[in-house]
């Protein structure tokens with residue numbers, strides 16, 4: 001485990017892990033309610049950007065309940081899903097026994113350089129105690145020429161979407177979250193706010209050793225899917 005010193009505005013690692021352990025049983029249901037089921041489509045797009053197929057080896061970090069790992073496995077890749085929350089992994093394990101599920105820390109991956117054809121993270125980078133370290137670890141374990149893909153919520157800059165975003169994240173999500181876990185669903189909007197905007201995240205990925213960094217915005221600009229290629 002890494003030291004766990006949080007960046008400003010984040011919770012310490014131990015608290016993030018405990019929070020996901022607590023909400024594991026409701027996590028998938030809350031995702032479907034909060035996104036009207038659209039999160040599956042976003043994960044499919046992220047998986048497409050990895051370009052994996054049969055013969056590929058892929059790692060999904062902060063895999064949680066494993067939906068992005070499952071998308072990668074559907075494309076024929078041999079997949080490892082890694083997370084530090086045991087309870088989230090228990091839900092993932094029931095979804096696809098072909099996937100190797102591993103408890104571990106995304107900031108300190110126990111893999112050699114260049115082991116994977118693709119490395120992904122879905123809605124997890126925002127929770128990293130140290131984003132640059134997490135991105136550097138993802139780039140390190142990707143093969144030269146391999147793909148790194150980051151799927152994340154992003155804050156829109158301009159009205160009217162920014163107004164809608166505020167209403168949704170500051171009022172609706174915490175209200176819905178009170179039904180499940182108040183702390184977790186108050187943490188969600190604050191973690192989105194402090195996360196870099198799309199262009200800034202692209203620059204951080206380039207600094208982590210990735211070339212050809214691009215991103216697509218979807219869901220009216222509140223979901224960003226970044227991809228890059230590990231520098232040779």
Ligand SMILES: C[S@@+](CC[C@H](N)C(=O)[O-])C[C@H]1O[C@@H](n2cnc3c(N)ncnc32)[C@H](O)[C@@H]1O
Pocket residue numbers: 016017020061062063064065066067068082083084085088104105106107121122123124127128129
């Ligand atoms: C919002 S969930 C996302 C789960 C899943 N990837 C998805 O697309 O729904 C964030 C996950 O990141 C995990 N996580 C956060 N920081 C981590 C770290 N440093 N190492 C491993 N897992 C981490 C949490 O335990 C949690 O399961």
